Amino acid sequence: MKRITIYDVAKEADVSLATVSRVINGSEVVREDTRSKVQEAIEKLGYKPNAIAQGLALQKTTTIALVVPEASFYYTGQIINGLIDVAKIYNYNIVLHTTTEGISKTNDIIETIIKSRVDGVIIFNDKLDKDDLKVLTNYQVPIVVIGNQMIADNICSVYVDYAKLIYDYADKYIKKGKTNLALIEDRKNPAMIKQLNEGLKKAFEDNGLTFTNYIEIPKEYRSSYMFLKDYFKMFSHDLVITYRDSQAMAVLNSVQEAGKSIPDDLELVCVLDSKYNSMARPQISGFKIPDYDLGAVSMRVMTKMLHEENEDGYNRETELSYIYTPRKSTI
Amino acid sequence: MKRITIYDVAKEADVSLATVSRVINGSEVVREDTRSKVQEAIEKLGYKPNAIAQGLALQKTTTIALVVPEASFYYTGQIINGLIDVAKIYNYNIVLHTTTEGISKTNDIIETIIKSRVDGVIIFNDKLDKDDLKVLTNYQVPIVVIGNQMIADNICSVYVDYAKLIYDYADKYIKKGKTNLALIEDRKNPAMIKQLNEGLKKAFEDNGLTFTNYIEIPKEYRSSYMFLKDYFKMFSHDLVITYRDSQAMAVLNSVQEAGKSIPDDLELVCVLDSKYNSMARPQISGFKIPDYDLGAVSMRVMTKMLHEENEDGYNRETELSYIYTPRKSTI
C-alpha cells in the first residue's frame, strides 16, 4: 500500500491540495459539495494526514514529554492515567522518558526532548534539578513539575504539601503527649522524606521540642525489612511514619515479630496510601493522595500554558489536598 | 531565543547546510578541520537538530507506540521499564497510549497512531483485537504483541505460556490426589484467566477428570474480597489459584477470617508474583514472571523487524519462561 498523501486526495477529488487541507482542518469556507467530494476521496483512499508534516509546517507537535523516575510505576500509575486522560481530550500525545537512579543520563533525556520538539514537558519527581530545567526553559519549552513546589519562569507546579500534612498530623500527637514519633527513611523517595522531615521538625519546634527520630536504613541492609526486624526488637515509638505501603508493611511485620502489638504498643501510619494498606492486618492508616488528579491537573495546566496568551490565565502553583483515612493501625 | 536551524549553523561555520548535515550525522567524508569548525558553530549557537524535520525527510520517526490497558501500571511497570531501557539503546522514543475498559475508543487510538507515523507499535494485552491489528498492518506498521501468542503478517509476539504454567502445576496436585482446585475470576485480566482456565481444563482432562471450580465474582460484589469472605465460610478447596497479588491477599484474609488456616486447610498460589506476596503473612507462593524481559525482548524484536531486511532474522514468536517461588501458602 503506497503512502498516500494530501496530493493524492487532491487529484482524486479534482481539487487543489489547499482545499483538501481546509477540509481536514475543518475550515468554514469550503463549499458543502466540494467538502463532501473531498471527504469521499479521503475515505476511498484511506488517507490519514501525516502528523509529522503537520508538525513541521505548524511548528508544533501536539505531543508533550513526560519524565518519571524509572521503576516508579507502582506509584506513578494513577498520575499517568490522569495525565493521559486529559491529554486525550486535548489531542496531545505523551512520550515517556524515565530517569535512572544514580547514573545521571539526564543530559541525554534533555537532549532527545529538545530534539523531538515537544510542545511541553511534564516532570514528576526531583530527578531533574533546577539546572536541567533551566536548559529546557532556555529552549522555550513550557514545564509543569509534579510533586515539588517550584517557582521559575515558564514553569508551573502541581503538588501536595507533605510538610503541612505531617505537621498537622504530628501536632495532634504531640499535643496529646505522644511525643515519641519516628520517621522511616525511604531511599527511593528522598524528596518526599525531606518534606516530611521538615514538617516534623517544625511541628516539634512549634511545641518547644526537637524531632530526633529520623530512622535511616543502614546501607548494608538489603531491605528495610531486614533492618527493621532488628530495630523493633530494641526500640519502640508512639507512632511510626512511613512514606510507602511496602515500608509500612515491613514495619508491621517487624513489630509483630518482635512480639509487640499494633496499634496498642505502637501506632503506624503510611503517608502514601494504597490498596495494599487495607489488605494488611491490621489495616494500615494512611493519607489518600490525589494521584490521578496530580496527573490530570498537571496536564490541564500544561494546556493552559500552551494556549493562553497571558500568564494570568493560569496559576503558577496548584496545591492539591489529601484525605486522611484512619484504619486499624492507629488509635 | 530564536529557533536556530541547520541553515544558521551553516552560515556561522561558513559552509553549506549539506556539510552541517553530514557532521551531525557522523558522515566519514568530512575533513577534520571543517568538522570542528561546524562543531564549534553548533556549540556556539546551541543548535539541536529538529527531529520532526528529520522524520519528514527520512520517512521515519524513530518512535514507537506502546499501547497498554489503562490503570494497569501496577502490573505493567516492569514491562515498560524493560521496553524503555532497550528503546534508549536504539534511540527510539516511546509514545504511550492507553486503552479504556469497556468504551472502545480503540479506533481513536489507532487513528492517532497512524497519523503520528510511528515506526512500529507494541501492544500489551488483548484490548486491541485482530481486526484492529489488521488496520495497523494495512498501513505497513510492524507490530509486537506482548502477552498473547499471535500469528499474522508483520506481527510478532512475546509471551509467557500461562496455560502450560498452570497445567504443569495443577498436574502435580492432581497426581497427589489433591483434585479440589479452584481458580478465581479476575475481571481485569480476562485474557490471562482464559489461558489459566484452559490449562486447568486440559490438566484435568488428561487425568480423566473435569475441572469445575472456576469461581466467578458476582457482579453485585464491589470487590472480590467482599464475595470471598462469604464464599470461604461455606466452601473449601485443596488449592486456590489467583492471578494477581491483591486477589491472593483477599483470599488469604477471607480464609483466615473464616477460621481456616493456610496452608494447612487450604493452599494458595498467586500466578503473577509481586513483592506484596512476600509481605503477606503467611507469605504467598507465586510464579516470578519475567516482566522486565517481556518488555525488553519485545522492544528488541521490534528493532529487528525494523532493521532486518528479511523476515528470517528474528523469531515470529518468543516464549519466555517463569520461575516458581514456593513460600508459606503452599505445602
Place this chain on the structure above:
DNA sequence: GTGAAAGCGCTAACAT
C-alpha cells in the same frame, strides 16, 4: 470559494 506558491528544517542524490 478555490488555487498557486512559498516555506517549515532536514536528507540525499547529483554536481563540482
Place this chain on the structure above:
DNA sequence: ATGTTAGCGCTTTCAC
C-alpha cells in the same frame, strides 16, 4: 571534500 537542489507532506498567505 563540499555545495546545489529537489523533495518529504503539510499549512497558509496571497491572488483570482
